[in-house]
Amino acid sequence: MIKEAVEDYRRYKLDKEINNRPVQVLDPERAEYATRTWKDVRVGDILIVTKDQQFPADLLFLTAETEEGTCYIETMNLDGETNLKIKKAPDETKDLGEQDFIQFREAAIECEGPNARLYQFTGNLLLDGKTLPISPNAILLRGCNLRNTEKIVGAVIYAGHETKIFKNAAPAPSKRSHVERIVDKIIFFMFFLLFSFCIVGAIFFAVWTKDRMDGHWYLAPTKKTDQYDPDNAGFVGFASFITSFILYGYLIPISLYVSMELVKIAQSMGYINNDRDMYHADTDTPALARTSNLNEELGMVNTILSDKTGTLTRNVMEFFKCSIAGVSYGAGITEIEKANAQRKGITLDGREKPEAAKFRERYFNFYDDRLMGDAWFTAKDSDTIEMFFRLLAVCHTVIPDGQPEPATIKYEAESPDEAALVVAAKAFGFFFFKRTNTTVSVREHTVRGVEDVEYEVLNVLEFNSTRKRMSVVIKHRSQDKIIIFTKGADTVIYERLDPSYATNEAMKESTGRHMEEFGAAGLRTLCLSYAEVDRDWYNSVWLPEWVAAKTSLEDRDDKVAEVSEKIERNLRLLGCTAIEDKLQEGVPQCIKQLALAGIRIWVLTGDKMETAINIGYACSLLQEDMMQFNVTVYGVEDVEQAEARGDKQEAERLAHKAVAHSLATTEKTMNENEGTPFAIVIDGKALSYALSKELAPLFLSVGTRCKAVVCCRVSPLQKAQVTKLVRSKGDTTLAIGDGANDVGMIQSAHIGVGISGQEGMQAVMSSDFAIAQFRFLVPLLLVHGRYCYKRIARMVLFFFYKNMLFGVTIFVFNAFNNFSGQFIYNDFYMTLFNVVFTALTPVVIGIFDRDVDKAMALKYPGLYMQGQRNEYFNFRAIVLWLMSSLYQTAIIMVFILWGCRSTVSDRADGNPYTMWQTGLLMFSCVVVTVHFQVIQVIDQWTWAHHVSIWLSMAVWWFYLLAYGAFPLSLSSDLYYLFIGVSAPSAQYWLFLLLVPTACQLPDFFLRLAKKQLAPFDHTIVQEIQKKMKREGRQSVEETGLEQSILSNIFSQKSSVNRGYVPPYDPRSRFYGLVSSGARQSGRIETGARNPVLTHLDNELTDNPYRNRKKSTLPGITALPMVTSSAGTLVAPRLAEPPPPPSVVPVAESRQFPQQQQAALSAPAAMYDGIGQAASQPCGLNGGDKMPSSGSDAPAQSSVPLTPLGARGSLQPLQPRRLPPLVQGSSCGSLANTPGAIASPASTGPLPPPENAGQQEREILATYESALKH
Incomplete structure (x- = not known):
């Protein structure tokens, strides 16, 4: 409440400051401008806003102290953009001075009602009997600042809470994570449990009071009270229900939501917002968590x-190619072409012509000597080329800024595509340098020379996502012709071409072919067309319909689109443009x-x-x-x-x-x-x-x-x-x-x-x-989302676990006392349990806990699937934690209540355990047990974990020491209870050691068995990480684990890591610790393995020669490798030695995973994390195949040999489709090569060579070298 009061007061002060800002408002009675406050501004007022001031309302821009009637505004407070935007006043008012508006009484504005559409406006200005449509570009919105303009005059359209910024202040759609929704269900279940406990207790106590109270004389049944009156069992049950509800209320983790909010804020502000790996130096932009409600949802994305x-690409457009009159122009290779060529193994010559560099500028990366300079003047289709360039220079809504010189001018465009087309027109000699509300001026360099041409813009038919095109209707002042220029998607342009114009059909075919080529190169294409418009039809038929549609206040957009359809027809195709938008780095x-x-x-x-x-x-x-x-x-x-x-x-x-x-x-x-x-x-x-x-x-x-x-x-x-x-x-x-x-x-x-x-x-x-x-x-x-999901899930489960454990002990003790409402714990124990004694530990889990390092989370993206499967917060996990709490409750109650029932004294004064001493012992066991539970689930210890666990337990005993030392009037039943009674008791410390230990044993053995028999994905990666740290390695590659895991933990059969057979190496420190189920049973399965291990196929196949010395391969009559007629390496036929005793026989027809094949290939560069490359043995994707006998296999490829078969002969590798590699490696030289290794049987038996011993050593050396790499 105090926090909310402080926030309300701050809002009040801010509102007061904003409402009392001054502004110049025209006073029609006094015929002058007077200073008023923002809160006094009304709709219809005419205001003067000066440089750097905010607009106090939504205004219609009337005039400014500039010749063009323009002003610059900053919309940072509105949409977050920092670049300035140009606004234009209507032509009918832009030349008026601020004093002219004093007599400005014959004007009115009619418009749509207040709405939240920031970039749309429908309204008309009624001036001198004319109805003029108001463009959204003439609207100045509240919250924006006037920049680079001394002053402007505007009329208030919307004020106060009717302004668009207030209409957009409505809260965004409420989003809640899956974890929060599950938490709500668990809370509902806990309330159900609470009410069940209360109802059971109330009924039992009411019946017991009615039937048995009279028999217990020491409870003074004759001294009746309403709460214990045997004759009023109904009220007794009701009173018991209320007492039980208060007593068992600790089942509900009230502080959970507060703790979750604190943890999520820490995760957002401490981790996400400050991650340097998500900081973009070029734009000085860090990552920003705009809400903390969805942190854990980031770890569950499907x-x-x-x-x-702008998302996958940079949204930095460059004019790259074009097609005009059926002829393709432009040289160069796009990034998309380079990437696709590299994927297909094709080498492209991407060298640029030296003369192209002088034409390059921002938005323009084009060169073709047939179009540059004056070269196009003599082209066969020069008229079409000229019209093409003219359309680029005229058909747009770009606003020029700066001096009208090609080298210095800047263009303010609604989209980068628009800017690229206008810059291209400038490069081709059609320089657009001036715009008014009704004209555009272009400096044209044509066969007739250089001249400044002014075109009257009669109408602009704007682009939208439905129309997928944009048109302008212009009139050449000297030629007095009306022309419509239209550009848009090929589908919409082709539908509107003139069928009677013969050239269109031929152009459609060639232009379509070029557009397919441009599209294949990843270029954004746009079709360009034009048509001459009959002047009489335009003035008498179309224009009145257009004016009616533009001035309509209802369904204006639909009416404008309908009228536009009537003029955008019978077009003549000019060609198309192709703009490159390069991929972002690392996509x-x-x-x-x-x-x-x-x-x-x-x-x-x-x-x-x-x-x-x-x-x-x-x-x-x-x-x-x-x-x-x-x-x-x-x-x-x-x-x-x-x-x-x-x-x-x-x-x-x-x-x-x-x-x-x-x-x-x-x-x-x-x-x-x-x-x-x-x-x-x-x-x-x-x-x-x-x-x-x-x-x-x-x-x-x-x-x-x-x-x-x-x-x-x-x-x-x-x-x-x-x-x-x-x-x-x-x-x-x-x-x-x-x-x-x-x-x-x-x-x-x-x-x-x-x-x-x-x-x-x-x-x-x-x-x-x-x-x-x-x-x-x-x-x-993969990092923050996964961490947040696991941390929040584990924190929430711990909350429910500890509250369940604590609350059920209260319920069980009350049941021992016939649900009379007697509690075993002191009031302060119960009050401080959640807010002091166990408050810090779950918060530390939610902020600092992690299973693997960041680098490993990036190295093994398959770990992310745990969140997708909701492994840490599913029904099974919730039930296991709650069952654990119930088991531990049973252990605590049985040990304590049984152990303290003895009449034998354990105190110096000769008295047995009192109820409060028993409660102190029981509470001590609860506090220690819940923290021992945390110790079991921590994956990586930090200083915060140590502080939270040991400090929390220390605070409990410090509290007993401090509170027990208070005077008897303050500490009452706890007076010197710990110092004088419990602490000197050996029984207290013995119970404190045995009870929490007994509570943790089932969890300990269950986790150990799970780790050994069916390890989680993260357990596997933890072993790799531990090995790296033990050996002081900096990367996985340095450990020798890039394709093999040596730890015996991964040799166990399980649902996720099935059929792992470790290498035979008695000298390995991991070998033989625990026998593998797969090894003992002789079963070898490669399906349904842990996804983290899909790239570790060297150790997931039954190669009997892996990690062996040459001396362990007796009886091989080595033969040299031979080459078939197609140039394919063919494995020799070997003698049939007896298999080693530890080798599991493998069927000849067994197909080996392609990753094993790739292990024998050359290493390839592989993406590792963000922008890092690491040399990694390359694996083949599911669709890649080995070279066939009919393919031109590279002579330098490694020899792909398989282990000894059942009959002792080397069998050819067979292609097999597997899931994609977890590490995301790219393929090496064998990628995308069709076919398979030829079978040795096809070549027939080979005669033994003379120098068999030397050749045997060479073959084995080659084979072991391949395995090593």
């Missing part, structure tokens, strides 16, 4: 839904890590399908071994015919049917290819049908079986719909994006992550966590 532009490695952690990734992008697919391959989202399904309605003949006939309903029905058939076929194929990794790519049009009520369950079923899903050409609404659909399955979803179009998706997911990128801060302001780069998801999830 599906990531990601935007592409491919990050996606590999996340995929190996068991996380499915869905990418939702506005790109066309070809571009999205190639970017998917470049960023390692899509893999060669995946079975890929493409779902689209484009190219479906029946649908295209229906659309050609204009039968919209039939086309939609057929498209819906086609999508349903495609999804059904996909599901059937998946069922027939179980075990194969799948990927699905679906475009926006097909997605709209897949999200329908009928097909959504099927689409969800198919999508969740895929390792990767790519949705193309999606709208912001579809992003949110897909997110809600995936969330409905119950999976924990994380949505990540960087722009305003990602806000719906971010708010719909369980966890929203915003990237502070080029598109502003809207996504960050709507998110739960903010990072600067996509690659920071790896430490955010």
Whole structure:
């Protein structure tokens, strides 16, 4: 309450300061501007705001002291963006002075009601009998600051709580983690248990009082009171219920939520916000946890839904290529092409021409000597090229800033794409340098020379996610022609081309082919077109409809879109542009890590399908071994015919049917290819049908079986719909994006992550966590998410455990006393149990506990699956902890109550144990037992663990010493109880040693058995970590454990680590400690192993020669390696020596994991954590194969030999599909090579060589060298 009172007072002071800020307001009565406070501003007032002041209300910008009628504002308080934005006043008012508004009485504003849409506004200015539509670019919102402009005049549209900033102040959608929801259920169960205890006690005591109270004369039954009246059993039961409710209330961990909040705040502010691995130095941006409620949810993510532009890519656009009049222009190789070529083993010449460097600038990375300078003047299609460049310079909403010189001018664009196109126009000789509300000015360098041309902008048909295009209607002042320029997605432009214009058909084919090529290179494409508009039709028919739509206050956007359709038709195709948006640093490695952690990734992008697919391959989202399904309605003949006939309903029905058939076929194929990794790519049009009520369950079923899903050409609404659909399955979803179009998706997911990128801060302001780069998801999830989940889960379980243990001891003792309400503990014991004696320990667990180091969590992303499976907070874990508390309660009660019932004195005064002495002993055992329980579950000790455990127990005994020394009037029953009675008693210390130990024995042996027989994933990694620390190693590679684990712990059969056979090495310090179940039974199984060990196949196969010396291989008649006609290495046939006695026979037909094959290959660079490379033996992915006899195998490849078979002959390796490597290593030289090693049987028997002994040594040396590496 005190905290809330202080916060309320601070808010009051802040509100008072804001409400009393001064502002200049026009006083119409006195015809002058007067100073008023913000709280006195009303709708309709005309204000003057000066430089660096905040706007006190939402204003219509009327005029400024600038020639263009523009001003600069900073929207930091509104959306977090620090870059300045330009606002423009209406042409009809921009030239007026501040004094002119004194007589400004014949004007009015009509607009929509107050709403939360920051970037949209629908309204009209009524001036001199004219109705003028108000652009959102003329609205100045409260909370923004005026910058770089001396003063402006504005009219108040919304004031006070009706302003947009207040409308957006509503709290974001409430999000609670899975753990919190489970905690609520456990709390409900504990209340149920509490009420059950109370009801049982009340009934029992009421019956006992009625039937037996009279027989107990020492309880003075004749001195009746309401609480113990045998004649009023009903009231006795009620009073007992109230007493029991208070007494057993310690079952409910009231302090749990407070402790959780403290722990989560510490996790967020202490760890996440200060992690240097998530700090982006280029932008000076650290990670930010904008809420602490979802820390543990980060450790349970099943599906990531990601935007592409600005999230996977840098959102730094560069004009890279183009196609004009069916001719492709531009040289160079994109990063996507380089990545795909590297994946396919192709070498590309990416050298740049020296002359291209002088043309490069920000947003422009293009060179083609056919277009640069004057070269295009003599081209065959120079008119089309000229119109293409003119469209780039005119069709946009960019605002120029600075001196009108090409070298110094800056462009303020709504998107980086717009800026790239305008800069490209400038580089091609069409320099856009000036804009007013009605004109754009371009300095054109054409065959006619250089001239400044002013175009009148009649209308701007703005881009939105539904239209997917943008148009401007212009009129050339000298030519008096009306032209519409339109640019947009190829699908929408092609639908609006003039069918009677013959050139369009040829252009469509060539431009489409070029767009496919550009898309394959990962470039963002945009189609450009134009048309001449009949002037009479424009003025008499279309323009009145446009004005009516633009001035409408209801459904303005829909009406404007409908009218726009009428003029955006009969277009002529000019070509297309191709813009490169490079991948962010570390994205491919990050996606590999996340995929190996068991996380499915869905990418939702506005790109066309070809571009999205190639970017998917470049960023390692899509893999060669995946079975890929493409779902689209484009190219479906029946649908295209229906659309050609204009039968919209039939086309939609057929498209819906086609999508349903495609999804059904996909599901059937998946069922027939179980075990194969799948990927699905679906475009926006097909997605709209897949999200329908009928097909959504099927689409969800198919999508969740895929390792990767790519949705193309999606709208912001579809992003949110897909997110809600995936969330409905119950999976924990994380949505990540960087722009305003990602806000719906971010708010719909369980966890929203915003990237502070080029598109502003809207996504960050709507998110739960903010990072600067996509690659920071790896430490955010695999480190912080996993730690937070495990810490919170363990802390909560410990809370319920200790409260259950404590509360049930009270219940049991009360039961011994016929539920009379007698308690064994002193009041202060019970009060301080949760707030002092056991308060620090769970907090330390929640903040400092961890099982493996950060580097190991990144090294083994498979550990993350523990959180996905909810291993630490599932029903089984909860029951085990509660059962443990019940068992320990039984031990404590039996030992203490039985041990203290003796009439033999254990005190100097000759008296036996009193009730308070028994309670002190029992409470001491409870305190020590709960802390011994913590000692068992701690994985890594820190100073905080030691302090919390030993200090908490010390505080208990210090309390007994201090409180017992108080005067008798204060300490009452505890007066010198510990010092004078319990401490000198040997029985007290004996019980304090034996009882907690007996309580912990079952847990101890259960954990030991689990560790030996069925270790958890983290237990395996802990062994590696311990070995590293024992030997002073800095990395896993240095331990020799990169493909083998020597510890006997991992040789045990279990559900997660089944069939491990350790190497035979009697000298190993780990060998023979505990016999392996697999070794004893002679069984060898390689399926269903611990996912952390999927890359350790050298030690998971039964190679009898592993770690042996040459002298242990008797009887081999060595033969030289031979080469088949195809150049493939063929294993020689050896003699048949008797197998060593410790070797488990292996069937000849056994297929060996490909990781074993790869262990004999050359090492490859592997991603390790964040931006680190470590030399690691390379494993092959599930789809990779060994060279076949018909392939050109590299001569330098290592010899792939298998262990001795049952008949003593070397058997060829067989390709086998396995789960992906946990470590995320990339493949070496054998990756993606089809075929298999040829069988030696195909070559026939070989004659023994003369120098067999020397050759035997060479073969064995080669073989052991391969195993070593």
